[in-house]
Amino acid sequence: MKQIALYGKGGIGKSTTSANLSAALSGMGLDILQIGCDPKRDSTRMLMHGNFIPTVMDLVRVRGEAPITLSEVEFTGFNGVRCVEAGGPEPGVGCAGRGIIATFQLLEKFGALKGDVIVYDVLGDVVCGGFAMPMREGYAQDVYLVTSGELMSLYAANNICKAIQRLSSRTKSTCRLAGVICNAKNQPNEEELVAEFAKRVNSSLIQFIPRDRVVQLAELNRKTVIEYEPASAQAECYRTLATRVMENTHFTIPTPLEIDELESLAYSYI
Amino acid sequence: MSLNPLPIHTSRFGGCTLTGALSVTTHVRNTSSIIHGPKGCTHHNFSLLHATGLDNETVTLPDLVSTALCESDIVFGGEEALQRTLESVAERDVNAIFVLSTCIVDTIGDDVAAICSREYDVPVVIVPTAGFLGGTFQNGVSNALCAIADVAAPGPVNDCVNIIGEKNLEYEVEENYTEVTRLLDLLGIPVNIRYVHDLTFDEIGALGAARLNILREPALKPVGDYLKQRFGTPFIPSFPFGLSGTLSFVEAVAAAFGIDSSTILDKELQFQQDTLDGFTDLKGMAASFDPAMSDLDGVDSSTEVAKALRIHIKNPGTSSVSLSPGTPVGTTGVRRMLHRWRRQIHA
Numbered sequence: 341m342k343q344i345a346l347y348g349k350g351g352i353g354k355s356t357t358s359a360n361l362s363a364a365l366s367g368m369g370l371d372i373l374q375i376g377c378d379p380k381r382d383s384t385r386m387l388m389h390g391n392f393i394p395t396v397m398d399l400v401r402v403r404g405e406a407p408i409t410l411s412e413v414e415f416t417g418f419n420g421v422r423c424v425e426a427g428g429p430e431p432g433v434g435c436a437g438r439g440i441i442a443t444f445q446l447l448e449k450f451g452a453l454k455g456d457v458i459v460y461d462v463l464g465d466v467v468c469g470g471f472a473m474p475m476r477e478g479y480a481q482d483v484y485l486v487t488s489g490e491l492m493s494l495y496a497a498n499n500i501c502k503a504i505q506r507l508s509s510r511t512k513s514t515c516r517l518a519g520v521i522c523n524a525k526n527q528p529n530e531e532e533l534v535a536e537f538a539k540r541v542n543s544s545l546i547q548f549i550p551r552d553r554v555v556q557l558a559e560l561n562r563k564t565v566i567e568y569e570p571a572s573a574q575a576e577c578y579r580t581l582a583t584r585v586m587e588n589t590h591f592t593i594p595t596p597l598e599i600d601e602l603e604s605l606a607y608s609y610i
Numbered sequence: 611m612s613l614n615p616l617p618i619h620t621s622r623f624g625g626c627t628l629t630g631a632l633s634v635t636t637h638v639r640n641t642s643s644i645i646h647g648p649k650g651c652t653h654h655n656f657s658l659l660h661a662t663g664l665d666n667e668t669v670t671l672p673d674l675v676s677t678a679l680c681e682s683d684i685v686f687g688g689e690e691a692l693q694r695t696l697e698s699v700a701e702r703d704v705n706a707i708f709v710l711s712t713c714i715v716d717t718i719g720d721d722v723a724a725i726c727s728r729e730y731d732v733p734v735v736i737v738p739t740a741g742f743l744g745g746t747f748q749n750g751v752s753n754a755l756c757a758i759a760d761v762a763a764p765g766p767v768n769d770c771v772n773i774i775g776e777k778n779l780e781y782e783v784e785e786n787y788t789e790v791t792r793l794l795d796l797l798g799i800p801v802n803i804r805y806v807h808d809l810t811f812d813e814i815g816a817l818g819a820a821r822l823n824i825l826r827e828p829a830l831k832p833v834g835d836y837l838k839q840r841f842g843t844p845f846i847p848s849f850p851f852g853l854s855g856t857l858s859f860v861e862a863v864a865a866a867f868g869i870d871s872s873t874i875l876d877k878e879l880q881f882q883q884d885t886l887d888g889f890t891d892l893k894g895m896a897a898s899f900d901p902a903m904s905d906l907d908g909v910d911s912s913t914e915v916a917k918a919l920r921i922h923i924k925n926p927g928t929s930s931v932s933l934s935p936g937t938p939v940g941t942t943g944v945r946r947m948l949h950r951w952r953r954q955i956h957a
């Protein structure tokens with residue numbers, strides 16, 4: 341079983357990339373589970389044709405955890421992709437990070453963490469220990485960074501490298517940086533910049549995803565690109581990503597950059 | 611943000627902030643203290659307060675209520691649990707409710723003040739007590755004393771003193787209080803309130819009516835400052851420790867009231883001499899102070915007493931007799947300490 345996690349700056353396209361990746365992987369005949377690890381709970385929405393599925397934390401909140409069964413939190417979406425949303429507290433109260441930890445414990449108890457590939461789609465930055473959970477305890481071994489060529493996005497990716505570096509140095513840890521996915525904003529030299537960034541943090545650019553209007557059209561039609569426009573170049577791009585993810589053997593401990601280094605790198609690709 | 615602990619020289623400068631605050635709030639009669647946190651924080655403190663209360667012959671059980679937070683409250687926020695608990699305690703016949711926070715609720719950022727500011731038909735006093743912020747038992751005591759002080763309003767002042775911040779959990783709390791009132795009686799000064807020792811919530815309203823506040827120990831200076839700022843009451847920073855400390859205490863209180871203390875000081879000096887005369891059998895003995903029992907105030911006043919009785923104090927471990935220095939409050943505190951020393955020396 342392969343367990344992968346996508347991390348990156350908020351709004352960079354992790355959920356879109358995750359959903360299309362899961363859809364593409366399922367097209368390879370694989371049993372896929374996608375877990376949204378964000379209280380915003382919209383990770384799996386395109387796989388579920390626009391529906392917000394009940395979250396693990398919603399059910400815990402209403403009923404306590406004892407009587408909840410797997411079938412109440414796991415929903416089958418496009419092409420058999422199984423979807424789970426961790427959920428969490430309302431904005432501004434409680435502790436979302438603890439919610440992620442509790443969700444993992446519950447899913448573990450249900451025996452839900454099975455299949456050919458589990459895709460963890462994790463909230464923006466690794467703001468606290470809870471959001472590092474998918475990288476701990478041997479859950480996600482392969483961590484992918486999603487970034488554009490924008491400095492703030494690279495900055496967030498670089499920060500996540502710090503978390504991976506810290507976690508991967510622990511003796512029992514199996515989590516490694518598996519690659520950088522460039523979700524482009526159509527900047528000049530963007531692919532070269534992100535490829536160089538990936539190299540500098542001791543990884544590689546695994547896929548360049550160009551900006552394409554079909555992504556927005558698919559979203560407005562409440563579908564992944566894979567489902568909405570399977571013959572499009574964009575869909576092919578996600579399928580290539582899926583193949584590369586499955587064939588990837590290049591897992592590293594990242595070497596995060598200093599901020600000056602990051603800035604001058606971005607500057608040199610203007 | 612708390613980064614490093616205070617310098618540690620006695621156990622009161624470690625310990626749990628919550629426990630310190632509860633040692634105060636549980637001494638306000640007919641009130642309830644809600645501990646907003648997991649139930650273990652309450653259980654542990656209940657046991658501790660009950661046990662020390664029994665040592666001081668207090669049989670009343672501390673009125674503690676836990677919001678009993680569990681994991682789902684931490685994930686979704688504990689504010690509803692606090693409100694539910696407040697509503698249920700408010701239905702009982704209590705004169706006030708204290709709400710004390712714990713480490714976890716201040717970590718997740720529960721808005722305790724917002725919940726407490728709603729109407730419950732009974733006064734609600736918040737005491738911040740999250741220990742991980744760097745506080746200690748002592749900070750808990752101070753936080754509680756300052757928070758509760760806001761209940762009282764400034765008003766006319768009378769010729770009396772408040773006793774501030776007695777160590778309600780110490781074994782000799784009553785003896786120490788009695789000694790201070792003995793010294794005050796010599797000057798003809800009555801005590802207004804014991805803030806806070808076995809007090810009603812209404813009595814707290816009189817907090818501003820004293821001409822002088824007497825703090826139990828120098829660590830309460832932030833409380834003294836706060837009360838001075840709120841009510842304009844000057845303070846003496848500590849109960850008297852040891853022989854000369856007792857005399858200077860009497861002098862300082864007398865000065866605050868404009869009383870001539872010379873004859874009273876002579877009398878007290880004579881009482882100290884009579885006390886020491888009762889322990890002449892200890893003269894010339896050799897002993898050392900038990901380093902584990904030492905705190906700075908105690909060692910200074912104990913050394914003074916040993917000198918007065920010509921007991922030779924050796925370095926720890928070099929004498930077969932080990933004395934616990936203690937912190938002798940007043941002359942009678944010295945006498946109790948000497949009785950202890952006699953038992954240890956003749957053991």
